[in-house]
Every structure is written in structure tokens, then in C-alpha cells.
Amino acid sequence: MTAEPTALTLLAAADELLAATRSTRVERRDNTQLEALALAVSANLPVLLWGEPGIGKSSALQQLADRLEVPMETVIASIHEPSDFAGLPVVGDDPATQGVPMAPPDWAVRLAKRGYGLVFFDELSSAPPAVQAALLRVVLERRVGSLELPPAVRVVAAANPPSSAADGWHLSPPLANRFVHLHWTHDPAVVARGLAGTWPTADIPRVDPRKSASALARARGTLSGFLTARPGLAHHLPADAEARGGAWPSPRTWEMALRLLTFGMASDATRPALSTALIGAIGDGAGLELVNYLDELDLPDPNRVLANPDAFQLPTRGDRQLAFLTAIVSAVQSNTTRERWEAGWTVLGKAVEAGVPDVAARAAADLAAMRQPAWPVPATIDAFIDILSLSGALR
Structure with missing residues (x-):
């Protein structure tokens, strides 16, 4: 006579089947939004993923953390x-002299002990x-109570549009202006293939x-120009x-764009991913203009030009001249x-020869300020003598 399976045996079989449903493999597939997320995380900028509920924002971030x-x-x-x-305030033995420290939550303590993470x-x-x-200080200053998060801890958030969020609120402008905003979407073909057992993964810049x-x-040079x-x-x-609860240009977000552009130029990030991240930092209008400008x-590599400045030809367009000289x-x-x-002064001399010394005037003032006392004054400086005297760079 066969014994009836126990409840634990039945649950063990169910758990085994559940594990099989979670067993999948991955394949490499171009994914601009995932690559833009990875670029912003690499640049250690706070990222906010916008998307409808259930489209995979959390799973995408977990995949990135695993990678x-x-x-x-x-x-x-x-x-x-x-x-x-x-x-939370914690009263010590002598708060009048020691103050009242603000105790951080457990998740912040775990990250601080590890020294890195998401x-x-x-x-x-x-x-x-x-x-x-309250989250403003966490995102901007990376402080949770009296605890400072380590520099290697990255901050990512997710949000549903207020229309589809439970008791949804628009983000306050100060908080929104601290994030790179990425709009998360789903591809039905990817979902279908994933349910068949194969989910996509993208390269990390x-x-x-x-x-x-x-x-x-x-x-x-690019952003200054x-x-x-x-x-x-x-x-x-x-x-x-x-x-106001999304991405819009401000001096803070332009600093974010500078970091994104630097990381994009220094890595193998694709242009669509870089463009998506830049638009997510400074908004659609300014972002699209900047992408078209890029x-x-x-711009040529400035270090290569400095290695052989005599062979360089100054661009003819004024905006390119300013960007390159910067x-x-x-x-x-x-x-x-x-x-x-x-070599920098040789390059500025090209602007004088091209008849546009005014374009190089600001660059000349900055370059003159770097001069060491023992360095001779270059001949090219004569073309900028008036403006440099007014700025005090020749004192």
C-alpha cells in the first residue's frame, strides 16, 4: 500500500516546479534604455525610471546589479x-554637549558596511x-540621518506616472531636478521571447x-560652446x-550632462544611449538641441592637437571655434x-590668423592664468594684450 504524500512533500514538488519557471537564459540584444541606465549609473548620477506598473523596471535594475x-x-x-x-533621533548620555544623532535605517547601514552597491x-x-x-538630502548629499553613504553607492528610483500611481503625486521640482529621467517601455516581442525562456541583456559601457x-x-568645450x-x-x-516634475535644464542638470557626456566620450557607449541619457538629464527641448549640436x-581630440599644433586647421564655424578652444x-x-x-598658444594663434581673435579672447585669459613665472611670454600673446591687461592676467 502506497503512503499518501505529506504536505511537505507536495510543497517540495511545487517549489521544484516554481524554480523551473524561474530558470531562464539570457542573450545579448541592443537595448538603448538599459544602456542609458548603465551609463548614468556608471557616472554615479541618480536615475529615475518612469513607466507604467508591471513593465519590468525593477527587474531591469536587478539585472544591472547582477551584471x-x-x-x-x-x-x-x-x-x-x-x-x-x-x-530617528537617539538621545545619548549628554545631549547638551554631544548633540542628538539621527540614527539611519538598516538598509543604509548595510550599504555603508559594504562600501558599494545600489x-x-x-x-x-x-x-x-x-x-x-526628506529624500532630497539622500539624493543630493548622500546622507541618511547621521550616516553618509559611501561614494561607490549608486542611487536609482522608479515611479509610475501620477495618473497610474496609487495616490500619485507630482514630484517636487527640487527633487525632480536631481535625477536623470529615463522613460521605461516594453517591447512585446521581447516579452514573448522572455516567456519562452530567453530574456535579453545589453552591454554595459x-x-x-x-x-x-x-x-x-x-x-x-562642447557644453561651454x-x-x-x-x-x-x-x-x-x-x-x-x-x-516641473520631470527633466528640465538648470545649472545642476547641466553639470549632470557634463558628466554623462564625459563618460559617453570616454567609453564605448552608443550614441543613442548617450542621447537618451542627456535628454533625461536636461529635458526634451534642450536635450534634442544639444544632441543635434553634437x-x-x-570636435577633434585636443590632446592630439596639442601634440602637433602646427598641423591643425581651425574650424570655420564660430560655435565650433569656441567649443574647440575651450x-x-x-x-x-x-x-x-x-x-x-x-602648444595651446600656437592653437590660439590660428584664431588670430583666421581673423577671429575675439573668439579666442576668453581662452587666452584662461591660458595666461596658467603661466609659471619661469616660462617665457609667447609671441602669440601680443594679439590679446589689451584684453589680458584689462583682466589682470598679465600682472
């Missing part, structure tokens, strides 16, 4: 109190304004240290509440030697 081999702490923002992020704030748009206000110095110089031509885009707070700009100054500043400094 990076870092732990992930998930915090459901909508079910927490402001004190969970600002810290913290994922889910359901951000369902968090009331008081909780969003890899930074090439050999490109880093030139990338920063080119990025500085762009905002000189379009000063109205330096700061633009949208008029309606919904737009497509037309195509990049030259930034490159010299990153590694200031007499040879590179003198």
Missing part, C-alpha cells in the same frame, strides 16, 4: 515616513511631499582610461506642475606643462 556584481537594497518610498530618511527607491511618485522632501582626459576636455550660443537654456523652469560639432584650455589645465601650454 555589475553589486548588492541592491530596495526601499519602497511610498510606505516610509520622512524620519526613515532623515533619521539603493533602489521604488514607487517614488506615490510618496507624499513630506517624504519626497566600459570606460577607457586612455580616453578620459580628452573626453573631459571635449565635453567641457553650446550654452554660449544658447544662453536661455542654462536655466528654464517649466510652467506646469507635470513638466551631431554637427565633431576644450584646448581644459586639456592644458588637466596636464599643465610648458610644452602643452606653449
